[in-house]
Amino acid sequence: xxxxxxxxxxxxxxxxxxxxxxxxxxxxxxxxxxxxxxxxxxxxxxxxxxxxxxxxxxxxxxxxxxxxxxxxxxxxxxxxxxxxxxxxxxxxxxxxxxxxxxxxxxxxxxxxxxxxxxxxxxxxxxxxxxxxxxxxxxxxxxxxxxxxxxxxxxxxxxxxxxxxxxxxxxxxxxxxxxxxxxxxxxxxxxxxxxxxxxxxxxxxxxxxxxxxxxxxxxxxxxxxxxxxxxxxxxxxxxxxxxxxxxxxxxxxxxxxxxxxxxxxxxxxxxx
Ligand code: BV8
Ligand code: ZN
Numbered sequence: 001x002x003x004x005x006x007x008x009x010x011x012x013x014x015x016x017x018x019x020x021x022x023x024x025x026x027x028x029x030x031x032x033x034x035x036x037x038x039x040x041x042x043x044x045x046x047x048x049x050x051x052x053x054x055x056x057x058x059x060x061x062x063x064x065x066x067x068x069x070x071x072x073x074x075x076x077x078x079x080x081x082x083x084x085x086x087x088x089x090x091x092x093x094x095x096x097x098x099x100x101x102x103x104x105x106x107x108x109x110x111x112x113x114x115x116x117x118x119x120x121x122x123x124x125x126x127x128x129x130x131x132x133x134x135x136x137x138x139x140x141x142x143x144x145x146x147x148x149x150x151x152x153x154x155x156x157x158x159x160x161x162x163x164x165x166x167x168x169x170x171x172x173x174x175x176x177x178x179x180x181x182x183x184x185x186x187x188x189x190x191x192x193x194x195x196x197x198x199x200x201x202x203x204x205x206x207x208x209x210x211x212x213x214x215x216x217x218x219x220x221x222x223x224x225x226x227x228x229x230x231x232x233x234x235x236x237x238x239x240x241x242x243x244x245x246x247x248x249x250x251x252x253x254x255x256x257x258x259x260x261x262x263x264x265x266x267x268x269x270x271x
Contacts (some may be wrong), residue, residue: 027213151178
């Protein structure tokens with residue numbers, strides 16, 4: 001059970017703040033049926049992170065790594081955004097100073113944003129919703145649905161099923177013929193410097209950093225809330241369990257994202 005006073009306090013802080021940073025991890029997608037990394041049913045359970053999410057693993061066995069990412073792409077492709085994704089999307093659409101930084105590569109935040117923007121179109125509008133850049137999630141670790149060429153580095157959207165029966169059937173670059181890789185950031189790889197700069201700037205200027213559904217173990221993502229706190233902002237956490245970030249949070253609300261975020265991010269009724 002979570003503490004109602006804590007929730008009310010957190011809601012008031014979020015309602016009165018302009019510059020808000022939301023940092024999400026795999027837990028925000030758990031209620032959509034996407035397995036987390038380190039939970040009991042976690043993705044890592046049947047695999048070791050270093051066995052799959054590293055450049056060395058891809059070098060050693062691209063077939064196994066593509067098999068895992070192909071399975072995840074199929075598994076995630078069948079999932080829908082949940083109420084937490086929707087609440088976050090509505091916030092970033094209505095508040096130009098709210099930014100979303102995600103560690104997730106499942107694309108559910110982007111789907112929720114398109115759906116929220118379409119709801120705001122008047123019925124007659126046929127134009128695709130206009131998604132302002134600032135409302136788009138800052139994706140620290142890339143995307144399951146994009147591939148990158150190991151030869152010429154070209155990046156392409158890629159939602160196709162992966163035929164990982166042999167190295168010969170793995171995806172290849174249409175331009176140079178080299179093997180493609182998932183366009184995600186693996187352990188030991190640096191994050192895109194421009195993306196990291198944007199995320200760091202959001203963390204340093206945020207009045208409130210709301211951390212949702214991350215075990216707080218992976219850096220440099222996990223160090224962002226500390227930047228908010230060190231710059232005089234407040235950290236709030238939503239997670240069924242405590243994490244290394246709990247101790248720097250003003251409030252750490254034990255609960256599920258899909259259950260808590262709609263009310264935490266609700267627009268205050270005009271008083
Ligand atoms: C880099 C790939 C340097 C894509 C991933 C500093 C200190 C310590 C270590 C390091 C450091 N700097 C670098 C490191 C090493 C490493 C690292 O952090 N290791 C950790 C494990 C100790 N970091 C790196 O290697 C990073 N690179 O810094 O390189 C560098 C610099 C310049 C040039 C060259 C090199 C790269 C990190 C990126 C790794 N890639 N994924 C993919 O396959 O997905 S990380 C992987 O873990 C995922 O991206 C995932 O997002 C991420 C974090 O996991 P979480 O999202 O937190 O998920 P998890 O399952 O752990 O937790 C879920 C949480 O949700 C739980 O707390 C649970 O209680 C909660 N939950 C469950 N249900 C719900 C819920 N919450 C709310 N509601 C619910 N319903
Ligand atoms: Zn190429």
